[in-house]
Amino acid sequence: SNIICSMSDSIEGIKLVRLPAKHIENLTPQVINAARILAARSTSKIALENLDVFRETWEKHVRLLTEAVDEITTIEDFLAISENHILEDINSCIQAMVEQNPDRVDRTAGTIRGRSDRVIDVVIAEMDKYEPGEYTEAVMESVRVLRDQIVPSFAERIKIAIDILR
Numbered sequence: 001s002n003i004i005c006s007m008s009d010s011i012e013g014i015k016l017v018r019l020p021a022k023h024i025e026n027l028t029p030q031v032i033n034a035a036r037i038l039a040a041r042s043t044s045k046i047a048l049e050n051l052d053v054f055r056e057t058w059e060k061h062v063r064l065l066t067e068a069v070d071e072i073t074t075i076e077d078f079l080a081i082s083e084n085h086i087l088e089d090i091n092s093c094i095q096a097m098v099e100q101n102p103d104r105v106d107r108t109a110g111t112i113r114g115r116s117d118r119v120i121d122v123v124i125a126e127m128d129k130y131e132p133g134e135y136t137e138a139v140m141e142s143v144r145v146l147r148d149q150i151v152p153s154f155a156e157r158i159k160i161a162i163d164i165l166r
Helices: 001-006 011-040 045-072 075-099 102-127 134-165
Strands: none
Touching: 001 011, 001 045, 001 075, 011 045, 075 102, 075 134, 102 134
């Protein structure tokens, strides 16, 4: 969120980003502790309810943060940042394969799929703002290829790689 805030000149938008980011920062250790308590007392209904309360609150603030970031980020900046993150994740995934760490490969691949899904959602929302035409149709076709072919193919190949590593 700090990077996004440094790129924006919207004072109100920056405030709307920083508030849920701070809440998430404060809630994260509490969610982790609640999960540890549940792990130690896996049959405890109170421990489960406690984790659920923290998890739901944390997820609510993540949604608020996502919406606030979307408000102050241009599509161009979002795509550039997403591309950089995905490239970093790909390098991390390759490194995990070299290290023969199937769990890290799986986690990193999940992150890549999640980022790809987010790109798809944001681009579709952006295209909804425009009148249909040749440009929007070409963009939407690229989104369909990413969603229906590239991401599923990536997931299949990662599964094969993980099976080989195990």
